[in-house]
Structures are given as C-alpha cells and as structure tokens.
Amino acid sequence: MTRPHAPWQIHAALAGAQVGFALYPIFGKLALATIPPLPFAAFRVTAAAALLEIIRRAQRGETIRRADRPRILLYALLGVSFNQILFICGLSLTSAIHTTILTATIPVFTLAAAVLLRRETLTARAAGAIGLAGAGALALLNAHQFEWSNGSFRGDLLIIANSISYSLYLVLSRRALADYRATAYTAACFRYGSVLIVLAAIPDLIRFSPSRTPPLAWTCLGAVIVLCTVIPYLLNSWALARTHASQVAFYVFLQPLIATALAIPILGENLTAKAVVASALILAGLAVSVARGRRGAGAAAVGIAAE
Numbered sequence: 001m002t003r004p005h006a007p008w009q010i011h012a013a014l015a016g017a018q019v020g021f022a023l024y025p026i027f028g029k030l031a032l033a034t035i036p037p038l039p040f041a042a043f044r045v046t047a048a049a050a051l052l053e054i055i056r057r058a059q060r061g062e063t064i065r066r067a068d069r070p071r072i073l074l075y076a077l078l079g080v081s082f083n084q085i086l087f088i089c090g091l092s093l094t095s096a097i098h099t100t101i102l103t104a105t106i107p108v109f110t111l112a113a114a115v116l117l118r119r120e121t122l123t124a125r126a127a128g129a130i131g132l133a134g135a136g137a138l139a140l141l142n143a144h145q146f147e148w149s150n151g152s153f154r155g156d157l158l159i160i161a162n163s164i165s166y167s168l169y170l171v172l173s174r175r176a177l178a179d180y181r182a183t184a185y186t187a188a189c190f191r192y193g194s195v196l197i198v199l200a201a202i203p204d205l206i207r208f209s210p211s212r213t214p215p216l217a218w219t220c221l222g223a224v225i226v227l228c229t230v231i232p233y234l235l236n237s238w239a240l241a242r243t244h245a246s247q248v249a250f251y252v253f254l255q256p257l258i259a260t261a262l263a264i265p266i267l268g269e270n271l272t273a274k275a276v277v278a279s280a281l282i283l284a285g286l287a288v289s290v291a292r293g294r295r296g297a298g299a300a301a302v303g304i305a306a307e
C-alpha cells in the first residue's frame with residue numbers, strides 16, 4: 001500500500017521525469033558523435049544500475065522475491081535491454097526531433113498493448129487514439145515510400161520498436177509496482193536488463209578507445225546517466241503507482257516540446273512541416289488516450305520513460 005501524498009509532490013515528480021527524458025535525445029546526440037551506440041548504452045545502464053543499487057541499499061529497500069524473479073527479468077528485457085538498445089541505435093540514425101515525437105507514441109501504444117492483453121476493452125475512443133497516433137507515425141516515416149536505405153527511416157523504425165517494447169513493459173509491470181518500492185523495483189530491472197546490453201556491446205567495447213573521446217562526450221554521458229536515467233526512472237516509477245491519467249496528461253506533452261525547442265538551437269536541427277503534422281496527430285492521439293481519466297492502463301500510459 002502506498003501512503004497518500006500531496007498533489008504537488010506527484011505533479012513535481014512527473015514534471016521532473018518528463019524534463020529528464022526530454023533532455024536525453026539532446027545529450028545523447030552530442031555524446032554519440034564520438035561514442036558508438038552500444039558502448040554508450042552499456043555505460044549508461046551499468047552506471048545507472050550501480051547508482052540505483054546504492055540508493056536501494058541506503059534506503060534498505062527490499063530484494064526481489066525468488067518467485068517474482070522470472071517475471072521481473074521479462075520486464076527488465078522489455079523496459080531496459082530492448083528499450084535501451086533500440087532507442088540508442090535509433091537515435092544514432094535519426095534526429096532528436098523525430099526521436100522525441102515518436103517517443104510520444106508510448107502512451108497510445110500502451111493503450112493498444114492493454115487492449116491486446118485484455119487489460120482494457122477496445123472502445124471507440126481507444127480505437128481513435130490508436131488510429132491518430134498510428135497515422136502520425138506513418139506520416140513521419142513517409143509511409144508511401146519506405147526507404148530502407150535511408151538511415152533516418154531505419155532510425156525512426158527503431159524508435160517505434162523501442163516505444164512498443166516500453167509500452168509492453170508499462171502494462172505488464174504495473175502489478176509489480178504495487179508489490180515493491182519504486183527504488184527496489186527499478187534497481188532490479190536495471191540490474192537484470194544491463195546483462196544483455198553489455199553482452200551485445202562487447203565487440204564494440206573491445207574496439208572503443210576512451211582516450212580519443214573528448215570531455216564533452218563524457219560530460220553528456222554523465223548527464224544522461226544521472227539527469228536522464230536514474231532520477232527520471234525513480235520519479236516516474238514512484239508517480240506511476242500513485243496517479244491517475246487525467247491528472248498527468250499535461251506533463252506528457254512537455255517532452256516533445258522541450259526536446260524540439262532545444263534540438264533546434266543546440267543541434268542545429270530543422271522542424272519540418274512533416275514533423276509538425278506528425279506531432280499534431282500523435283499528440284492528438286495521446287490526448288484522446290488519456291482523456292478517459294481512470295486508473296489502469298491509462299495511468300500507466302502517461303508515464304513515459306525511456307527510453
């Protein structure tokens with residue numbers, strides 16, 4: 001059972017989480033200029049796992065019960081391993097603007113996953129939300145001319161796959177969040193999920209030369225670990241167990257707005273008409289999906305995390 005908390009605490013946690021997630025594509029693109037994607041993901045998750053475990057022990061958090069470990073491992077694969085690999089590889093190929101727009105599909109994909117897993121019924125509103133977000137994603141992908149040779153197209157597909165993986169994590173892990181503290185649960189997911197990422201990164205890690213990496217890249221990696229991973233994941237997990245979708249819908253809209261506003265001056269990216277149309281469709285689908293205002297998959301849907 002979770003203790004009641006003041007509304008401002010939940011709002012502050014959700015706002016802080018979204019700001020952290022919005023900064024990830026910016027810091028990530030700067031670091032990826034000299035750090036390969038898989039080593040970047042390996043550094044991120046192992047450092048985050050270590051920090052989260054330190055925090056868990058300092059708080060004397062509970063350990064995962066043996067009977068729960070297989071399902072927590074599955075959630076870790078979806079929410080950390082596959083999520084991190086797909087996201088960072090996608091970000092390395094596409095723009096930060098495309099990344100943050102497509103990441104906003106997570107709440108709608110969460111609703112779709114809840115319907116497929118029979119946690120929700122397929123209402124007209126749910127179908128409309130899924131349709132709008134799907135149309136936005138297809139608009140950004142140039143659905144009429146799929147070009148696999150285009151790096152940006154491949155990157156966009158990887159970001160969509162990342163969103164689907166994380167959506168499944170949100171739906172399936174909701175019950176586990178009711179059994180464990182946010183710190184203990186998040187630390188376990190990162191601890192289990194980091195193993196596959198490190199194994200996948202070994203060939204690139206062997207070839208990687210830290211001495212050739214400039215201080216800016218290391219600084220951005222450190223910011224990603226602390227500001228865009230540990231803090232947002234903890235805030236997100238904590239709020240996810242205590243909130244209603246109708247209370248936090250506004251904060252989901254912050255992520256693409258912040259990331260786009262920063263990507264233009266910092267990374268020199270351009271906001272195209274296609275991106276504006278896709279963003280409008282996806283955010284419209286998001287608005288419809290969270291407008292139901294009741295606890296369940298809708299509440300999980302608004303907890304965008306990471307990527």
